[in-house]
Amino acid sequence: MAIDAVIFDIGNVLIEWQPERFYDTVMPREEREAMFAEVDLHGMNDEIDCGGNFRGTIYAWAERYPRWRGAIQAWHDNWIEMATPAIAPSVHLLRRLRARGVPVFALTNFGIGSFAYAQTRYDFLSEFDRAYVSGHMGVIKPEARIYEMVEEDCGIAPDRLLFTDDRHDNIAAAARRGWQVHHFDGPMGWAERLQAEGLLTAEDIAP
Missing domain, CATH: 3.40.50.1000 (HAD superfamily/HAD-like)
Incomplete structure (x- = not known):
């Protein structure tokens, strides 16, 4: 055909799209694994992929998890470093x-x-x-x-x-x-x- x-x-x-790889460069692997286990970051990204505001969605999720606030915000602030x-x-x-x-x-x-x-x-x-x-x-x-x-x-x-x-x-x-x-x-x-x-x-x- x-x-x-x-x-x-x-x-x-x-x-290349490897968020885990990026986080392993900015925090200990054990912390990264703990964060991804606690926070559904890929689910957060699905919200953006469905039309959610890029910064607004990520920063709102960051406020739900104060322990990981800065790291979650990096999904937006350092996004290009994940998509490379x-x-x-x-x-x-x-x-x-x-x-x-x-x-x-x-x-x-x-x-x-x-x-x-x-x-x-x-x-x-x-x-x-x-x-x-x-x-x-x-x-x-x-x-x-x-x-x-x-x-x-x-x-x-x-x-x-x-x-x-x-x-x-x-x-x-x-x-x-x-x-x-x-x-x-x-x-x-x-x-x-x-x-x-x-x-x-x-x-x-x-x-």
Whole structure:
């Protein structure tokens, strides 16, 4: 089946997203583990990804947990240090697809404010033909509605979409709607899939 558009997740596909790694650089690992055990920081981030105010949500959570107030606030104040570095080979693939005229979309769990901030640091985040950002959509992966909204907006049949994501649950949800999918476990495997689909050549995927 021909592919009419390629859809990239962003976190851990185009940009490394490792909050625990960041916190391990600013506090003892044992403290970080205790904080993450007590505070559902990823749940907090889901609120932002659903459209919650970037700073306001984090600072409100920080007030609920005085012991961890400063560390939780760092989720906002030092956010770019968690969302780094760019995964350069994946960015290269994105740009080669676009150079070959293949429509490239993003489908990402990302907050409104955090995505706007990330765009100021990573120019490739403004290069998608369409960017589907959960904060603007009010729903996050892997809920079925977010995939349905993409289909409604782009007008492309599900089986002509090729989607890559690092999370199995997000991939499974897309596959249930009939999307073609690729579990991202590194740029090389993704490059090989794009070549196998006839979207890129060996020269395109060369470093």
